[in-house]
Amino acid sequence: MGLKKKPAGAETGLARRRFLNTAAAAGLAGVGMAACSDKPASAPAATAQASAPHAQPNPGEGAGSIHLKPGELDSYYGLWSGGHTGDMRVLGLPSGREITRIPVFVPDALVGWGITNESKDIMGRKADGSLKYTVADTHHTHASYKDGDYDGRYAWINDKINARIARVRLDTFTCDKITELPNAQGFHGIFPDKRDPVDEAVNYTTRVFCGSEFHIPLTAADIDKPEKYRAIFSCVDAESMQLRWQVLIDGNCDLVATSYDGKLAATNQYNTENGVKYEDMMSAERDACLFFNVARIEAAVKAGKFKTIGDSKVPVVDGTRDANADPKTALTAYVSVPKNPHGVNASPDGKYFICAGKLSPTGTVIELAKVLDWFDGKLEKIDQAIVAEVELGLGPLHTAFDGRGNAYTTLFLDSQVVKWNVDAAIKFHNGDKNAKYVVDRVDVQYQPGHLNATHSETKSADGKYLAVGCKFSKDRFLPVGPLHPENEQFIDISGEKMVLLADHPVRGEPHDFIIFRRDIIKPKQIYNLDDHPQAVKSAADGGLTRKGKKVTVRMVSQAPAFSMREFKVKSGDEVTLFLTNLDKVEDLTHGFAIPNHNVNFIVNPQETKSVTFTAGKPGVYWCYCTHFCHALHLEMRTRMIVEA
Amino acid sequence: MGLKKKPAGAETGLARRRFLNTAAAAGLAGVGMAACSDKPASAPAATAQASAPHAQPNPGEGAGSIHLKPGELDSYYGLWSGGHTGDMRVLGLPSGREITRIPVFVPDALVGWGITNESKDIMGRKADGSLKYTVADTHHTHASYKDGDYDGRYAWINDKINARIARVRLDTFTCDKITELPNAQGFHGIFPDKRDPVDEAVNYTTRVFCGSEFHIPLTAADIDKPEKYRAIFSCVDAESMQLRWQVLIDGNCDLVATSYDGKLAATNQYNTENGVKYEDMMSAERDACLFFNVARIEAAVKAGKFKTIGDSKVPVVDGTRDANADPKTALTAYVSVPKNPHGVNASPDGKYFICAGKLSPTGTVIELAKVLDWFDGKLEKIDQAIVAEVELGLGPLHTAFDGRGNAYTTLFLDSQVVKWNVDAAIKFHNGDKNAKYVVDRVDVQYQPGHLNATHSETKSADGKYLAVGCKFSKDRFLPVGPLHPENEQFIDISGEKMVLLADHPVRGEPHDFIIFRRDIIKPKQIYNLDDHPQAVKSAADGGLTRKGKKVTVRMVSQAPAFSMREFKVKSGDEVTLFLTNLDKVEDLTHGFAIPNHNVNFIVNPQETKSVTFTAGKPGVYWCYCTHFCHALHLEMRTRMIVEA
Structure with missing residues (x-):
């Protein structure tokens, strides 16, 4: 890398950053090879x-x-x-x-x-x-x-x-x-909120924020118009796991952070250029840390100031840069940070979000009170919320x-x-050039x-x-x-x-x-029997029932036996099998495998699970316990007899 | 458990074994609960x-x-x-x-x-x-x-x-x-041979022995005739992974061991009773360690003394107990060991196989030279090959x-x-009742x-x-x-x-x-490009070709880019994508994921892999590198553009 050791803070500017400013593929390949050198002893110098x-x-x-x-x-x-x-x-x-x-x-x-x-x-x-x-x-x-x-x-x-x-x-x-996010591709950063931005009583998580990395056409008509591609920022309800709202944005989201007062979420962004090739994605000197004013977004949604995209019914507000230039109405604020930043993290004192530079050797410290000031019209330029931007070393990430x-x-x-x-x-x-901010390196x-x-x-x-x-x-x-x-x-x-x-x-x-x-x-350590509505609560509660080609088998396990020692079905039947583990002892889990039917699962103490499969060709299939449970574990089996 | 500490060898018989002789389910459940107690501090006494x-x-x-x-x-x-x-x-x-x-x-x-x-x-x-x-x-x-x-x-x-x-x-x-064994269910024990039983020059592994645990009907007609169920012991070729031969046997195979001279393989067996319920599987006082005379079996196969089962063409010889009573022609020998043994292991001096008793507190030491003597007609009864059967403690397994x-x-x-x-x-x-064979317990x-x-x-x-x-x-x-x-x-x-x-x-x-x-x-640490016949050896070697609805995409990866920055297919196309990783640096692996198409895989240095998938609905799908490779890893993408 050819870099000399220098005292931290000895350089007043960000001179070393220029090293990564040559976006030519050749230069980047060089960086890549250094990063991936097979000579570990020669790690780049501190x-x-x-x-x-x-x-x-x-x-x-x-x-x-x-x-x-x-x-x-x-x-x-x-x-x-x-x-x-x-x-x-x-x-x-x-x-x-x-x-x-x-x-x-x-x-x-x-x-x-x-x-x-x-x-x-x-x-x-x-x-x-x-x-x-x-x-x-x-x-x-x-x-x-x-x-x-x-x-x-x-x-x-x-x-x-x-x-x-x-x-x-x-x-x-x-x-x-599990919830699939509509209108999103490359969902990357995620962070729960820490309290409600408005309701003082809700001092716990009720929202999860999700940043999507890839910008995509919002309609099939825009497939060949990359300038129209957009990324999306989503808010999911922590309890229901349903979408609350989304924000259409410029740039590609990397990580997400949230403030302790619940008022702000942010995502650091690369490719604010909206490029579709990597050389274009790193052409600008600075990208962004994009802030979301949670209360204002939710007020806008409540006021009906949203659209929907395609088949999705999720309200989508406009968080793009041009639509949010006026701080008094802005839903979002784009704080500039050096190129292709990687990671945004909230300091535990609640004061700062810090972005790492990746292609810049810097960390950028953003003061949250000043971001709120900007939204309140008390700060002239959003970038005045940056209270430090200092060199840390090459490739800062998190x-x-x-x-x-x-x-x-x-x-x-x-x-x-x-x-x-x-x-x-x-x-x-x-x-204060005497301030020694670097304490140690390892x-x-x-x-x-x-x-x-x-x-x-x-x-x-x-x-x-x-x-x-x-x-x-x-x-x-x-x-x-x-x-x-x-x-x-x-x-x-x-x-x-x-x-x-x-x-x-x-x-x-x-x-x-x-x-x-x-x-x-x-x-x-143990489930409740009633956690599953179809729990088989005793051997007597089990058995086999048939409706046409549909067969239901209900069984319990209790070491070292399954309650049914055998059961008969016909080839081609659609079989649904419920298994409840009646053992109550901690760590006494059983398994249930059926040869050649792609069935294996475990039931923990007092747990119930079910599988549905089609009975295969006629024969005897020894269903057996796969999870070591007892001295007679090997003998713990039931015969599935499949008749023609 | 109520057992008192006693000096090893203080009991001349196997009195404690009687503890596990009560096959009643109630008694067994008791054992099970003890084995699975949630009071770890009160482990059974030494x-x-x-x-x-x-x-x-x-x-x-x-x-x-x-x-x-x-x-x-x-x-x-x-x-x-x-x-x-x-x-x-x-x-x-x-x-x-x-x-x-x-x-x-x-x-x-x-x-x-x-x-x-x-x-x-x-x-x-x-x-x-x-x-x-x-x-x-x-x-x-x-x-x-x-x-x-x-x-x-x-x-x-x-x-x-x-x-x-x-x-x-x-x-x-x-x-x-991977080879699926015909005629087998519950394939459990496995062991490679250590040399050829005949050819002195082949002092290395050429066979792998596989014991099946479950006894099954050999034809659908026998489904309801458990007395006709049989298990099978298989020999797989170590290089081709094809079946060489199988042996039809009594009992259920647990583990497998092989001798250092290549002449013997063995499997310890439970359920020599051929029972179909676990109470029946443990009714007999002794089960078996079943030995296979490898050279004789292969001579029999060579001589055409075999049958085949169902659709399988694998030669199957008869290794059941009754068919092998005469030591001079026997292919197999059933050495009796206490009930439901678990584990058979070869001692490193080449002399012994040792079976652990599971439901008996004993280890059984079988001298291999004496087993060979029996096959040679020099030992009257096969059980005379047992040179020790000593108490070790409760539930010996391996x-x-x-x-x-x-x-x-x-x-x-x-x-x-x-x-x-x-x-x-x-x-x-x-x-010699003064022989203190137990050295230590932990x-x-x-x-x-x-x-x-x-x-x-x-x-x-x-x-x-x-x-x-x-x-x-x-x-x-x-x-x-x-x-x-x-x-x-x-x-x-x-x-x-x-x-x-x-x-x-x-x-x-x-x-x-x-x-x-x-x-x-x-x-x-690195593959050879030629390991894969379809390796894409350069970006120029790649590209997209179409034959009707079938599309082939050939691409290379080299940090931080895929050779194709985009490719266009049509919705419904059957796409086969080959990806070669041209990076040669150790540990420089790339991944390739396609959103919503169930495609993700990695390519290690100089490795080639392929996937085949159906192009989904029209849109832009950012295929991206999933395996961290470079400072510009996030930017390493290619656009799959799916047109209507």
């Missing part, structure tokens, strides 16, 4: 004053050993997006162990997600009853709030491929609702916080995390994307652990063929210096995650 | 002389710290079956970190397994081109041998639900062949070895691993199933680490709802006493695994 990385585990005060003894529990939960694996993952911290994966958008053979009728109904079916989608790409997961901290009710996660939002219940760790006034930003190209003080950065930006292995710290996205940010999702693991783990794992690294941030604690391989490709104290949630 | 468990990490000589510093590599690979997740997993030991998961029998949204044409061809399609199966239940994985140790070529894994065997290449860590003469057996009901000396057990069995959390030690299944068993797959984790990890993870525990076995090192949660439900030194394999 760009500023902070000392060299600290490889020796030497945890500071507050963060204990990450190496738990057998049986010791973790202190924090982590919820991780699974990327194009399509799931959500639950990690324990500080150990870094993956405790479970939650099937969300794509089928899962273990639990029968996408196999059972109940899961198919959540996932969405085609007219013929089969699954509408079997692939997904999850990027971001965030949880519900109350009083500015997590309340342990829900988490939400996006599917970028098919523009779907899913909700996960944090009592059962299961997905209970920012986390420790609750002590420090921000931690990933530097994709430098393969570092930089710790910087927000107040000092504002002072530096205001002309090398990570290798190119980091998202990072997050314990409770970083809440008012309770506690500054203990930082996790960093590194996008190339290269030589950090035993080689497993051409497809490498990603590398989640854990860093102790309890002291002045960051201390790298551990590497953990993760199957591709997690993006974002949140980390919260274990006391936040109290998961259920 | 049954023998060995001292209490050793919870403090105090690794003995030979096994170092399990806590690797950032960047330190593991010493061992572990290949883990994924249970009804349907995959294979790769762990690093001693850290216990899961490095990757290999999609095998079920679709995987990350890599596009079950989405790409190449993977669909391996997985198997229906007549309409869709996948034949989307669920699976993998239990056992074992790797190819040379000179009695692993050679790093292949691993094989079973699917119990649909009776399929898959092969995984250990250079690319990908599945390359056995591993340390290469120093000791065996380690999981005790499901006692929630322990017992370490015992095989020679001492033989002495004890022969009347509590595990909780009910253990499979266990395995480093290189345990080879002549190079090194006795360093032992892994134990515990089937209930209960309170060992942060709660994640009603579905708990399993608990893989790692134990240092390098010293006299076992030392429990760590707990690792794993998503359900791994069963079996093998662990080998990292020097055994040298994985490929």
